[in-house]
Amino acid sequence: MMQSQITSRPRYRELVAEDTAGAHLLIVEGDTLTPRQMAALAAAFAPVAERMQTWLVSAPATALAPGRVRKLQTVEEAAATLEHMDEGFGIADRLYLQGTEPFMWMLAAAATRAGLSPTQIRMQHAGSLKRRVWCTHCHQTTENVTTNIATCAGCGRELLVRDHFSRRLGAFMGVMVDAEAPGEVPQREEVFP
């Protein structure tokens, strides 16, 4: 019954509304939103529509969504709003996230700081596979990484992007690629389109 401490990457699944007595909040990364996806979400959340809010982040002005809709400009704004909601979260509430991994994990971290248990959060990946990369040398993060090797935004090292994922940081580990054999940097390829 305890929370898992395992830091590997979770499995993302198609969002389904859980019919709990609590409030339901869906946050969608707007530019991943196709009309088809929106229709799927509306259908999935129909059973809890009257206890439901949807936040659209950086969405086109014309986008529609289930429940009471609120539009936010950036994921940072959404995270800050989430963390400082006046009413706070209840134990039966659910948070549903849809978007890229950096987007979802930034919001999951904010929700966790607001007291939400990981077991109350559901995620569905959509859009780009781009990664946030955490440099194990300078501890800075580099955003929007789509390649197997990335230049660290903090220290400029060439980082090999590993599959090891930290839920706390919402980021993948990046380690200096030529630490063993300086100067030997393999070909950079786009692997997380």
Next chain:
Amino acid sequence: MIGETLELTVVGVDDIAPSLRHVRLAAADGGQLPPASAGANIQLRLQGEARTWRNAYSLISQPGRRDVYEIIVRRVPESRGGSAFVHEVLKPGDRLVASWPSNLFAPQRTARHHLMIAGGIGITPFLSYVADFAHNGASHALHVCCRESETATFAPWLQDCGDLNYYWDADGHRLDIPALLAQQPAGTHLYVCGPAALNDQVIQAAADAGWPASHVHCEHFGAALSGGTPFTAFLSRSGIEVEVGESESLLEAIERIGASAPCLCRGGACGVCVTGVLEGEPEHRDHYLGADEREGGQLIMPCVSRARSARLVLDL
């Protein structure tokens, strides 16, 4: 009994209500006791004239206290002679053998708020919880369902309780479980300890409301449920046959004839006593085995479960 044992001396017995006896125990050698955390229990070996009982009791003493263990024992009128023994026979100066404290019901340290629901004598683990929470400044609330006449009984242990509420069986005084569970903040952990019916109701209500199962915790004290129709148990490895009487558990019968059987909670919760069944049909009363294992019929928890058939053959 698991692990090492402790030699204890009874240093005080007090009747705090007609059916509730408060017992204080110290180390028989005058030394320090092993420290116990909030929610811990000990198993006492109660040596009656004709038989021995082994009963588990929650420690209600301040967590970490080394000089004395305190327990409260409710007298159960039918079955289980252990509680009657404590009420009628036990007196200051008596020696007892006990297990080391074990804890199957410790509070969750990461909780933002601790919500406790107690039914009757199920309040005992929460007495040490409250001491712990008050000491650490942890947010907590205790909801106690008990007899109207017992609302003052536990007051000495609850002086530091932040949010204390009593309920009893009269109009306007019953606990509305769904209402209570509906309005708790995220990060709350729920603990329930009481009769099986209350435990089940609370767990069900939490699930219905949408509580994550990871935030719901329950302690069963099923000891009173271990009696029933007599049957025969055959211990295949040692080749011994034992009659299990109507007021003793299968585990007690096994212990009575001197066979050793592992156990810890003696309430069907911890899983330590799990034993293979080679023949016969178990009547499962534990909270440990899953539905598949129950249906499989090849495992039994002898501390609480019995037999549907006249005879059980155990892999013991």
